[in-house]
Amino acid sequence: MIKVAVLGYGTVGSGVVEVLEKNRQQVAGKAGQELQVAYILDLRDFPEDPYADKVIHDFQVILQDAEVDIVCEVMGGVGPAYQFTKQALEAGKSVCTSNKELVARHGAELLEIAMAHGCSYLFEASVGGGIPLIRPICNALTAEKLLSVTGILNGTTNYILTRMDREGADYGQVLNKAQELGYAERNPEADVEGHDACRKIAILSSLLTGKNVDPKGIYTEGITGITSADFAYARAAGCSIKLLAASHIQEDGSVCAWVAPFLVEMAHPLAAVNDVFNGVLVNGNMVGEVMFYGPGAGKLPTASAVVADVIDCARNGNRTISCGWSEEPARMSSFQKISHVFFVRASEKAREEVLAAFPVQKCVDVAERTEDFGFLTQPMEEGVFAQQYEKLGDKVLGRIRCLGVQ
């Protein structure tokens, strides 16, 4: 029997306890032995809870119990989670987490500590919730030279964009509704400004390169500027609008990653990823593109991924499970040199001047719109596009990058 401690008895933490309880038999079969929740660390008490007697408030109890082999860190945030994780690993206890913020910021360091102390730091749940993603990238697509990852990694923004698309509603309205339904937090900044997706693509970029990709080096743009007008044009161009996170290995071995809304052609597999679902395309030099799709968040899916990591630790005994992500900083290439097709929306009055400023691929017409017009550019380097775009001032009303639009 292996004793497990759960740090944080919120949504994911209670999910972890539920998965371990409800799927006790499957879990024991896969782990090769019973897994038992020995402690639940939380600031609060839960007197009515069936696990009330497992709830403690002092992390030292867990640290000093030599029988606890595995710790699930599902508190979130960097503060105490970082300290607790470090101490647990230094004590030789493996840590399984859903904490993308901590993994993105200190993953490389924590992996080194785990390695040094003969235990593991696993984080399948930190990207894509319940979708097996990190394990397939690290353990299944092993014969591949991985070239890129492109995904919808944030369920909240995907829900908002899906509603805007289907209902023709404006961003503000849909955000309010999403907050009411609990799909968006009261302070939605981390989601809608792209920070959450940025952390996740930083993690995937680190796994792709084997080196450390700092989230701060990733160009990040959220969805707060997307309007119902943009969706009208997107539909006319045969596209939807999705917040994509992407990471591309360049020919010189450097990596470039970004988070931004994109027009995605309807025939593209990512265009069919709707509502709170996530989808991730992985591109390898032999297999081509494979996609992983499923619930990118939610109590039980996320908890299931944490427990899968716990099972892996149990199966592997005291051997460190390594994903080859070192502390060496990855060489980043300039986002300014990346080429995209751009959709541009501009004031009808300035049509001629605006069209003259870009290599135009085709115009996108929406009959009912008379004040503005839209068009797609030829592929342009980010830096070159930005220069032209800025010059035009308020004659241009918006621009969105395009995926799958030729």
Add this chain to the structure above:
Amino acid sequence: MIKVAVLGYGTVGSGVVEVLEKNRQQVAGKAGQELQVAYILDLRDFPEDPYADKVIHDFQVILQDAEVDIVCEVMGGVGPAYQFTKQALEAGKSVCTSNKELVARHGAELLEIAMAHGCSYLFEASVGGGIPLIRPICNALTAEKLLSVTGILNGTTNYILTRMDREGADYGQVLNKAQELGYAERNPEADVEGHDACRKIAILSSLLTGKNVDPKGIYTEGITGITSADFAYARAAGCSIKLLAASHIQEDGSVCAWVAPFLVEMAHPLAAVNDVFNGVLVNGNMVGEVMFYGPGAGKLPTASAVVADVIDCARNGNRTISCGWSEEPARMSSFQKISHVFFVRASEKAREEVLAAFPVQKCVDVAERTEDFGFLTQPMEEGVFAQQYEKLGDKVLGRIRCLGVQ
């Protein structure tokens, strides 16, 4: 350094050699050591080939070379492949294969032999080509009680159905074109009659249950009866037509599997799986549905999956990698008791009699069709439906099951 032998220098075999060559560095990094092709077994000679000096014709050479630790069986078929695999495993050499026919027929026995001789029998490439599928099911979704698998597992039939849908063409025409393009074999029976998908769903069913599911016990229907008229009605019902393979664990723990064409609602993730691509939905009691999508066949994707297995063997040294598929026969439940919504196409002349014979959900109208009409039933047990359907003789012209249609 680990020495690898490749059995069969056809499409997949030459792909395996190519992946090992082109991604030498990645593969060595993941495997922890160099992998070297020591022998290529084939009946033919390949005098112009850069690996000409590795080509041999006698399997005994491989068997007797104690330095060969891993054998890639990519010959296909059951005959010699079965004997060679058995002998290799008995000699303690791990075998990695893309041979779905052999895995479906003798997988359980070969896994037992591998276990008894401290080596592994791996078959990631046998289902879904290059898509990581078997490994995620066995090693990632470990915290789940898996409830069902539903997938598009045959690229040839998916290509044919996609073309029929897009071009309004008839089955025969599209099959001819697919044969010209090399997407369908000259004798297409294994694909178009559903046998290939049946073998694959038998393998997945065995992994789901941990027991042996005999392909012979799986209801199998191909696509040869699908007409352009069916597609006209499918479109009117907001659906596409896909050849699905499914396996469901029943509440009593028994399993029921089938292969048949289905009307699939356009909003369903499997409806977006087109051309030669495969897609597989896995349903777990905690995560809900996750989907794996990608190239289900093809030289390099399939070879990449075989090499991923080779890397796993190399990493694991002499420990057997087990997927928990025993020789004990799985308890099968009757397909006759499974409920589906059915689309029925019948002669306009017999409209009243036919409609009276079924619990009708709604009619599906196609303006330009005057000789026949179509409707959807309420969910009906297979056995009950079949009885009614047969009674009506040639008054009914066709029927297709439905997925996602309420």
